């Protein structure tokens with residue numbers, strides 16, 4: 583069965599969760615009316631990178647985000663990979679992805695494992711340490727966030743755990759657009775899965791962001807790619823292509839894990 587994807591490549595209002603929340607409600611409504619099966623949001627869509635004000639603006643325990651996205655996925659009968667939000671907990675702040683199925687049930691939660699020093703995440707955030715595995719309907723999925731795609735061991739771990747679709751919410755800067763595209767396609771080819779990457783558009787006081795959300799098939803072929811402007815990127819995929827590519831070149835059964843034990 584083919585699936586319709588909608589990636590919401592939005593600009594994010596710096597440090598203004600209420601404005602971002604209103605935009606997310608409107609964009610999810612628009613994507614749902616295009617008959618999307620899965621809607622994807624970018625990284626830190628509630629606050630942007632206004633990290634020094636997290637105490638004031640991060641979502642306490644993610645409660646507001648979870649309530650909103652549960653309601654929207656149920657109302658529109660659509661799976662939502664809700665990008666990530668800044669979350670405030672008793673043990674500090676996290677950059678956390680949530681996923682909800684069409685019934686409005688929370689399917690997954692993942693906190694960014696590799697913190698990006700160039701954007702001061704290591705100063706303000708705590709790192710997650712659990713993999714982001716979840717199921718939408720009967721689709722085995724994984725989520726990682728932005729800088730995480732530079733760590734092939736981490737995405738390989740998710741593929742070895744059975745994921746066939748990788749979701750990547752991001753706030754990736756324009757300055758390294760070439761890395762973004764090459765890393766995403768490489769992660770797709772080496773793990774023979776779909777890569778569904780939703781970046782933000784626009785800029786904040788410190789960075790201009792690249793946009794260029796993209797969807798790659800398990801062969802590394804780009805199915806859809808956005809430009810740099812705010813948009814909703816639509817793409818159609820056939821999840822059965824994963825099994826077909828994995829049987830054509832059987833890298834998982836050809837692996838030699840006994841050779842890969844440097845650490």
Ligand SMILES: O=C(O)CCC(=O)C(=O)O
Nearest residue numbers: 698728729753754755758
């Ligand atoms: O790795 C990069 O070049 C960008 C990463 C990034 O912007 C992030 O993790 O927020």
